[in-house]
Structures are given as C-alpha cells and as structure tokens.
Amino acid sequence: MSGSDIDPPDPAAEYVLGTLDAAEADAAQARIAADPGFAAAVRAWEGRLTPLTLLVTPVPPPEALWDRVQASCALDVPAPANENRPGWWRGTAIASLAVAAGLAAFIVLHPAPAPVFAVLTPIGTTAAVLVAFGGPHGGIVVRPSGAIHIATDRDLELWSLAAGALRPEPLGVIPPSGREILPIAAGTQLLVSLEPKGGSPTGQPTGPVMFGGTLQRANE
Amino acid sequence: MPADAANPTAAELIGRCAEKDRAAFRMLYSQWSSRLHGVAMRITRDPALAADATHDAFVQVWQQAARFDPTRGEASSWLMSLARYRALDMVRRRGREVLGHEPVKEEADQGPDPLSALLTATDGGALHRCLQTLSEERRRLVVLAFVEGYSHSQLAAKLEAPIGTVKSWIRRSLTGLKACLAT
Numbered sequence: 001m002s003g004s005d006i007d008p009p010d011p012a013a014e015y016v017l018g019t020l021d022a023a024e025a026d027a028a029q030a031r032i033a034a035d036p037g038f039a040a041a042v043r044a045w046e047g048r049l050t051p052l053t054l055l056v057t058p059v060p061p062p063e064a065l066w067d068r069v070q071a072s073c074a075l076d077v078p079a080p081a082n083e084n085r086p087g088w089w090r091g092t093a094i095a096s097l098a099v100a101a102g103l104a105a106f107i108v109l110h111p112a113p114a115p116v117f118a119v120l121t122p123i124g125t126t127a128a129v130l131v132a133f134g135g136p137h138g139g140i141v142v143r144p145s146g147a148i149h150i151a152t153d154r155d156l157e158l159w160s161l162a163a164g165a166l167r168p169e170p171l172g173v174i175p176p177s178g179r180e181i182l183p184i185a186a187g188t189q190l191l192v193s194l195e196p197k198g199g200s201p202t203g204q205p206t207g208p209v210m211f212g213g214t215l216q217r218a219n220e
Numbered sequence: 221m222p223a224d225a226a227n228p229t230a231a232e233l234i235g236r237c238a239e240k241d242r243a244a245f246r247m248l249y250s251q252w253s254s255r256l257h258g259v260a261m262r263i264t265r266d267p268a269l270a271a272d273a274t275h276d277a278f279v280q281v282w283q284q285a286a287r288f289d290p291t292r293g294e295a296s297s298w299l300m301s302l303a304r305y306r307a308l309d310m311v312r313r314r315g316r317e318v319l320g321h322e323p324v325k326e327e328a329d330q331g332p333d334p335l336s337a338l339l340t341a342t343d344g345g346a347l348h349r350c351l352q353t354l355s356e357e358r359r360r361l362v363v364l365a366f367v368e369g370y371s372h373s374q375l376a377a378k379l380e381a382p383i384g385t386v387k388s389w390i391r392r393s394l395t396g397l398k399a400c401l402a403t
Contacts, residue, residue, distance in 0.1 A: 007391035013398070017365045018263075018304065019372050019390060022312040043293045048401055050297040051344035052366045053304075054337045058254035059261045061274050066249060068275050073245075073282040164267065217250075 012041035016049055060163070060187045060216075129156075129192055129211045130178070140215075142171075142190070143178025150194060156210070157199045161189040173199045186215050230295035237285035245282055248299075253278070256303035263307035263369030273310055277302040294343070308369055335363070350400035358393040361386065 014020050015028040032039045128145040142158055150156060158181070159168035168191055171181050193200070194207035228236075228244070230252065236244030253274060260273035280302050288298050335351055338344035351359050357379065364370045364378060375390075376383040 007388070007395045009391060010394055010398075013394040014390065016301075017362065017390065017394065018308045018369055019365050019375070021371070025308070025312065040292070043297070046297040046301045047293055047343070048347065048397065049362075049366055050294065050300050051338050051341045051347045052363060053255065053259050053296075053300045054341055054344060055335065055363065055367055056255075056258045056262050059258040059270075060254045061257040062267075062271055065253070065257075065271055065275055066246075069249065069278045069282075072275065072279045 010041075012038055013045045016042055016045035063185050063187065129174075131190060131213070131215075139180040139182050140184070141178055141180050142174055144174060144176060153197050154207075155195050155197050155199060156192050157195040157205070159191040159193065159205060160184055161191060163187040163189075167204060170200065170203060184215065186217050189214050230299065231288075231290040234281065234285050234288045234295055234298070235290070237282055238288070245278075248281065249278060252299050256299060259300060260303050260307040262367060263304065264311055269310050269314070270307065273303055273306040276306045280306075304369075311369055312371075335359075346401055347397075350397050353400055354393050354396060358389050361389055362393050362397070365390065 011020070011024070011028055011031075015025060020028060028038075028042075032042055127148045129148070130141070130143045130145060132141045132143075144156060148156070155173040157173050158171040158179070160171055161168040162185070168189075172179060173195070174192065190213055191205070191209050192211040193205040193209045195205070196207075200206045228247070230248065233244045233248040233251075237248065256277055257270060257274040260270035260277075261267065264270045264273060277299070281299065288295065335348050338348040338351075351362065354362070361375055361379065364375060370378065372383050372386055372390075376386045379386065381389075
C-alpha cells in the first residue's frame with residue numbers, strides 16, 4: 001500500500017461497489033457509454049468483485065416472472081406441442097418436479113410415459129419421502145420409502161409452505177401407499193411432520209418436521 | 221464448467237441470445253435467474269422491487285446480448301452486474317437513505333469464515349485472500365456495500381463512523397484490493 005494518507009477517488013471502483021449516490025451513478029453510467037477507458041475500468045472492477053455475489057443465497061424469482069420477461073422481450077415462445085396442462089407448469093419443457101430435500105433428491109430421468117427416477121439419500125441412510133410428478137389424476141404423488149419406520153400410534157402428515165408464507169397448510173396424512181396431491185407451484189416447500197394418529201389436532205404441525213424440501217422444476 | 225453441446229456455458233448462451241435464440245434465453249434464465257434474483261432481493265429487500273430488477277436485467281440480456289464480449293469479461297460478471305445495477309438504481313431512486321431499512325440477516329457476517337463461499341469459485345480464491353489482507357472493519361465495509369447495497373450514510377451508521385472516514389476507508393480498501401489482486 002502506498003504511504004500516502006489520501007487515496008484518490010476511483011469512480012469506476014465505487015460505481016461497481018455501489019456506493020455512489022444517484023447523481024454520481026448517473027454520471028458514471030454516462031461516462032461508461034462515452035469513455036472506453038472508463039468502461040474497461042468498470043469491467044475490470046466487476047470482474048474483481050463479482051465473486052462476492054457467491055455470498056448471496058440464490059432466491060427463485062416468482063413463477064410468473066418468466067412470462068413477464070417474455071412479454072417484455074416481445075417473445076412469443078410457444079408451449080411444447082405435447083403441453084396440455086393447466087396453469088402453473090405451462091411452458092415448461094419437461095413436466096416434472098423434483099424435491100431437492102435434505103434427505104432425498106428426486107431425479108426425473110424421463111418424464112413420460114412412465115417416469116424413471118432415483119432417490120439419492122446420504123450414504124448410510126435410506127429413509128426418504130418420494131415425491132413424483134404424474135400421479136394417475138395428474139397430480140403429485142408423495143410416498144414414503146419403505147424404509148421409514150414410525151410408531152403405530154403416529155402418522156406422517158404432509159404440509160405445504162408457500163414461498164414467503166409463515167404458516168404451513170395441511171395436506172393430509174400420508175398413508176404407506178402414498179397419496180396424490182394437486183399440483184402446487186414450484187418454490188413451495190413440502191414438509192413432513194410426525195403427528196398423532198390421524199394427523200395434527202391443531203391444523204399446524206405439532207410434532208417434529210422429519211422431511212422437507214422445495215419443489216423445483218426438474219429441468220432447472 | 222466444461223463446454224459441450226448439452227451443457228453450454230453462460231457465455232455461449234449469451235452469444236446465442238445475441239442471435240435471438242429463444243431456447244438459449246430460456247436456458248440462461250433457468251440457470252441464472254435465482255442467482256440474479258437473490259442479489260436483487262438482498263439489495264432491495266422488497267420482493268416486488270427485486271422482481272422488477274430481475275425482470276429488467278433479463279430484458280437487458282435479451283436486448284443487449286450482442287454487447288457482451290467474452291474476451292473482455294466473464295459472463296457471470298456481466299449477468300450479475302445487470303441485476304445489481306438495476307437493484308441499486310431502484311433503491312437509490314426510492315431513497316434508501318430515507319428508508320434506512322435494516323437487513324433481515326447478514327449472512328455474510330456469520331460463521332467462522334463468512335467469506336468461505338468465495339473459495340468455491342475459481343476466481344474467488346484470490347479475492348478471498350486479498351480481503352483477508354484488509355482489517356475486519358474494512359472488509360465488512362466492502363462486503364456490506366457490494367452485497368447489501370449499503371450507501372455511504374448507511375455504512376457510516378452501521379459502523380458508527382463519520383461519513384468522511386467511511387469514504388476514506390472505502391478508497392483505501394479498494395486501492396489495497398486492486399493492488400493485491402494484481403499480484
């Protein structure tokens with residue numbers, strides 16, 4: 001470091017850092033367009049500091065945002081020809097969802113006609129809840145793996161927690177044979193708690209949450 | 221990431237966007253929208269504003285892809301910068317000084333090595349090493365400004381230091397980082 005007490009201002013660096021006020025930032029943006037040397041200095045600082053964005057947890061944007069982007073770009077991307085499904089999953093290339101859970105990752109290898117999938121669990125454990133798209137009624141199938149053993153006076157209950165929601169919604173007890181739920185939006189968390197036989201008496205989870213994961217599109 | 225037909229790099233996808241390849245744009249959105257949106261959320265702390273920033277950034281990607289020159293910068297820097305600048309513009313326009321909103325959580329301040337995530341990136345190791353050459357206070361300034369979008373006055377309040385001192389620390393930190401990263 002230099003011995004000088006005063007470091008000269010570096011507007012390219014401070015523009016990239018984000019600390020310029022509105023007028024200074026406007027001036028920097030104008031200079032980027034007009035001054036190739038300044039633009040190169042900005043790019044160099046972007047290269048230096050962008051790794052800091054790795055400190056930020058990714059957040060999926062709202063489901064509808066892609067439609068907005070397409071509309072703004074005057075894109076008219078047609079849905080795939082075999083796409084004939086309602087609402088929230090329209091426009092996706094592969095009509096499959098995966099739960100990326102702490103305990104189980106569900107991978108759709110082929111979406112149709114009979115999805116092939118694998119459940120990846122941490123080595124040494126086998127307990128998992130399988131979540132698969134394409135139930136007999138077009139919904140999402142949620143089924144415990146055969147390896148989940150619970151007391152006879154207990155049930156596993158399924159909950160959905162929409163992105164940003166504070167309280168989960170009950171989706172019912174999961175019988176060993178599994179159950180089919182209506183399609184719900186990607187980005188929604190699915191949680192499974194251990195409850196008294198018949199399900200939570202309060203409408204909110206009362207036992208420990210044993211499994212959890214966020215619905216994601218398999219092709220993203 | 222190795223480039224092949226089934227797994228194109230971000231730079232390749234941006235190149236295809238410049239040729240108005242919609243499938244490439246969709247793939248780029250799938251791969252990058254969560255990272256861009258995460259950054260926009262962190263700076264704006266407002267889901268609606270963040271969605272606007274992410275939207276605007278991707279519209280810029282589609283419209284300005286031809287301006288991206290892979291010989292002059294990384295695709296990740298180009299993409300992330302689009303979202304950051306939009307988010308920063310929005311909070312400036314909305315008056316972040318007035319709002320003075322506090323971060324919900326400062327993930328960057330947590331853990332024994334809050335910057336360890338940098339080590340996962342090929343170009344993050346050097347930045348990690350150089351940030352360690354700064355005092356903890358100055359390192360925090362850089363991270364709070366870049367990651368959280370803090371203005372000078374917010375930084376001054378956060379660190380309980382005069383604004384002139386904060387500006388001077390920032391300049392000194394940036395000078396030091398630049399010198400360190402050049403070695």
